[in-house]
Amino acid sequence: MLKKIFISLIILLTTLPVFSIDYITSPxxxxxxxxxAVKDNTAYFANEWSITVFDVTDKTDPIVASIIPYTGxxxxxxxxDFLFASTLVSSFGTYENKTSxxxxxxxxxxxxxxxxxxSAQRFVIKDTLLFLQTQEFMGDDLLFKLKIFNISDIAFPSQIVELDSVKSFDFFNNYLYTVNTNYNESEIxxxxxxxxxxxxxxxxxxxELPLQYSSNNDPYLLIDESxxxxxxWNSLYILSIVNPEIPEISSYTTYSPLMDWINKFTKYEDNLYLTGGKIIDVSNPENPFITGNYSTAWPPANCITSVFIDDGFLYVTNWEFGFYLMDLFDPVNPLLTYWYDNYDFYSAIFIKDDYAYVTSMQGITILDITIPEDSYVTGSYPYVEWCEDVIVENNWAYVACDYGLVIFDVSNPxxxxxxSDYQGFISRLSKKNDFIFTIDKIWGIITVFNAExxxxxxxxxxxxxxxxxxxxxxxxxxxxxxxxxxxxxYVNYNGGLRIIDISEPDNLELIATVNxxxxxxxxxxxxxxxxxxxGSNEPGIYVFDVSNPIQPIQINYIESGRNSVDMEIENNYLFNGIQIFDISDINNIVLIDSGTSASGPGVAWSIAVDGNYIYEAATYSVNIYYSPLIVESFEYEIAPKNSFHIINYPNPFNPETMISFSLTAKDAENAKIEIYNLKGQRIKQFSIFNSQSSILWDGKDENNQPVGSGIxxxxxxxxxxxxTRKMILIK
Known part of the structure; x- marks a missing residue:
């Protein structure tokens, strides 16, 4: 059932309106x-495409509180009270040095x-100073520095000092310690x-420290008390800084590189927790020794990127297995309390009623999209890998995956x-009545099933x-x-359009081929x-007339300007990804909008259109967009031309926007501005007086309560x- 939103706008101009596709969210x-990093039972996890915020009050069941997408x-x-997030790579794969x-x-x-x-790897604030251990590309070289900023006005940081070749740093009282490397001599x-x-x-x-610099990772410095x-890499060096100006060697230990690497560590009580998985007892700095190993629990620790300790719990990020939490009640035998594996590739999406069904490397996931702006995961089945396509009909989801054709009962989302299932290597499927037509990606064949x-x-x-x-x-x-x-x-083969007669599902017949x-x-x-x-991997879309399916004729060619991975048609609109064409006149196809995908460096493999919303399954995300264009019953009325003008800025906005307008004293009599949500509920009203030319909306309703993100x-x-005009609140 399509959720349709009926909106009647008064358009001032007689020219065609310009529509835009607005990014809403990525569930x-x-x-x-x-x-x-963790603060007050809130954990901030950084990955290549986002910052995910978790409420970790319950260490056995953290809850996603919000997502900051495409921060890289x-x-x-x-x-x-400040969070610092840094990256070297932007969401579109280009090098970009930035700390937010x-x-x-x-x-x-x-x-x-x-x-x-x-771009910074470490952040420290002392009074009104911000210390950033930065890295930036200079040609093919990666340069490391310590840069110090004045943040008396944190909205406008200004650099005041810079030190070269700094790989790590920390403070002891008013002494600054830095670890520097010499690339030519491999010294630390x-x-x-x-x-x-x-x-x-x-x-x-x-x-000079008796450590040999390794390009595998950078040295890390942690100061605790004195x-x-x-x-x-595989060495740990401990110094006493009781005399801060003249450090004394306490110990120097080397571990087998096959067993560990030390690119970051944290300290809890008398133990160091290394990113390689080892727990080192440093109660006697002159004689550190391995006392435990937190990699004994699944998932393994050989892919750990970071460790952090807060309130007696160890937070571990793993580049291959997501993140996990461990209880340090017994510091040398951490207990795994939660594991979150979110590394996935999203391949297809199908909309039915108030749910979106998403296939991925990890199986099938169901989203509740009753309110698209607040979509959330309602259920999943992660035990069938590399799922690539899905169709939902009645209470059944038909899924194509590397295992074959799998049918799911989704009566309870x-x-x-x-x-049931049928083994094979299926990548795409379509359904007619009780028959399922699939593509076997290994053998390149069409397979037909009876699923009565x-x-x-x-x-x-x-x-x-x-x-x-x-x-x-x-x-x-x-x-x-x-x-x-x-x-x-081995092969010289021209592809194109193939038309097959399926009137007899058990006896298909190829009736036309066009290359x-x-x-x-x-x-x-x-x-x-x-x-x-x-469509193809090159810009441009071919249009065929198949009224005579035995002799299809190419009648048009759309200059799309981008390649085509998936296309969808809704009403009289063709969606090439989130690019929209008006195809009501097949001989005069018009580009309506070329939206910019929020999919970052991933490929948008699949789209689905439902009401005013476009759903996109990209490699690394599922994205939701809004467009006022799609709904078939969208109405326009041409209003008499007059001098009135209204606009809001900024749009999108957070947390407030200014709605500006111009009108005569006569027009201002009984004038008002009403704000509505997508359900058509009025949430705020402003009365306009003669002298007013603008009003400020702070994102709150009549009860002075903040409203949620959305349109x-x-x-x-x-x-x-x-x-009536549209605005978007983004938090």
């Missing part, structure tokens, strides 16, 4: 977990307040500075479970009608296939009425004049 985000965070740190600073007044909803064009040095006056910082001492711990008896799927036949089938769709008794080209030393371009890798297909649209409409009324 699913995957990625490699790189770092973690590799390092996070908390100082005072967030206000944590609301722990679950960090608010961005400033950005520094520097410890430098001690007097930092009483940061503008006149000066070097007190420098000693002891300095320095780790590098909170608990989907498989009821859900509990006993019957194979009807396999057909070698295409060399490299990639996508399929059905109209009446016709199956349309997008067949990719294949050109190598429009010998060099294209055709991978997407869509159909409406008597027309078929064929809102503001309606201006003045006499017989009325206009």
């Amino acid at each position: 699913l985000i995957s990625g490699v977990y790189q770092d973690v 965070a590799f390092y996070v740190g908390i100082q005072n 600073i967030y206000d944590l007044t609301n722990l679950h909803e960090p608010v961005l307040i400033s950005e520094i064009e520097e 040095h410890l430098k001690i500075y007097n930092a009483d006056d940061i503008l006149n910082i000066f070097l007190l001492n420098e000693i 002891i300095a711990y320095i780790g590098e 909170e608990n989907p479970y498989p009821v 008896n859900i509990n006993n799927i019957q194979l009807l036949g396999t057909y070698d009608f295409a060399e490299n089938p990639n996508a399929l769709c059905i109209k009446d008794s016709l199956l349309f296939i997008a067949d990719a080209n294949e050109h190598n030393i 429009p371009d010998s060099m294209r890798y055709f991978r997407s297909i869509a159909q409406k009425d008597n027309y078929v649209f064929l 809102y409409f503001y309606k201006f009324k003045a006499g017989k004049f009325e206009e």
Whole structure:
């Protein structure tokens, strides 16, 4: 059932309106977990594409509180009431040095307040000074520095001091300790500075450490009381700094590189917890020894990127296995209390009623999208791997995966479970009545199943009608296939459109073949009425008239300007990803909007359109967009031309927006602005007075309570004049 929103707008201009596709939210985000910081039962996890905020009050069942998408965070740190997030790589895969600073007044909803064009691995605040251990590319070289900023106004940090070649740093009283490397001689040095006056910082001492620099990872410095711990690759160096200016060697220990690496560690009671999984007893700094190993529990520790301890719990990020929490009640035998594996690839999405069904590397996930802006996971089945396509009908989800065709009972969205399967290597599927037509990606064949008896799927036949089938769709008794080209030393094959008669499901017949371009890798297909649209890995979409399916004719070619992985048709609109074309006149196809995908470096494999919302399954995320264009019953009325004008800025906004307007004194009589949510509920009203030219909405309702993120409409009324416009609140 499509959720339709009926909106009637008064348009002032007689020209066609311009529509935009607005990014709303990403209810699913995957990625490699790189770092973690914790404050007051709130954990901030950084991965390549986002910062995920968890409420960890219950250490056995943390809850996702919010997601900051596409920040590309590799390092996070908390100082005072501020969260620092840093990355070297932007969400679109280009190098970008940036450290973002967030206000944590609301722990679950960090608010961005400033950005520094520097990428940092470590963050320390002392009074009104911010110390950043930065890294940046200079050509092919990665440069490391310690940069010090004045943050008396944290919204406008200003750099005041810079030290070169700093790989790690920490403080002891008013002494600054830095670990520096010499690439040419592979040396590691410890430098001690007097930092009483940061503008006149000066070097007190420098000693060479008996550590050999390894390009595998950078040295790490941690100072606890009067002891300095320095780790590098497989070595741990401990110094006494009772005399801060003249450190004394306490011990130096080397561990087998096959057993550990020491790129970061943290200390709890008398133990160091190394990223390689070892627990080192340092109660006697002159004789440290291995006392435990927190890698004995699954998942393994050989992929650990960061460790953090808060309130007696060890937080561990693992680049391959997400993150996990361990209780340190017994510090040398940590107990695993929670494991969150969110590394995934999202491949397909299907909408039915108030639910979105998503396939991925880890199985099938069901989202409740009753309120798209507040979508959430309601159920999943992670035990069937590499699922690639899904169709839902009645209470059954038909899933294509590496295991084969699997049918799930989804009558309870909170608990989907498989009821039957047929083994194979299926990548795509389509359904007509009780028959399921699939693509076997290994053998490049079309396979037909009879699923009349859900509990006993019957194979009807396999057909070698295409060399490299990639996508399929059905109209009446016709199956349309997008067949990719294949050109190598073994195969020279031209792909294109294949049309198959499926009137007899147990006896398919290939009736037409069209090869429009010998060099294209055709991978997407869509159909409406008597027309078929064929897309590929190159920009441009072919349009065929298939009213005579035996002799299909190419009648148009859409200059899309981007490749096509998946296409969807809703009403008279063709969606090439989140690019929209008006196809009401097949001979005059018009580009309406080329939305920018929020999928970052991933590929948008699948889209689904429902009401005013576009759902996108990208490699590393599931994204939701809003467009006012889609709903079939969207109405327009041409209003008489007058001098009235209304606009809000900024839009999108957080936390407030200014609605500005111009009107005469006569127009201002009884004028008002009303704000509505997507359900059509009025949440705020402003009366307009003669002298007013604007009002400020602070994102609160009539009861002065903050409203949630999402789309809102503001309606201006003045006499017989009325206009409605859209705005987006992002938190």
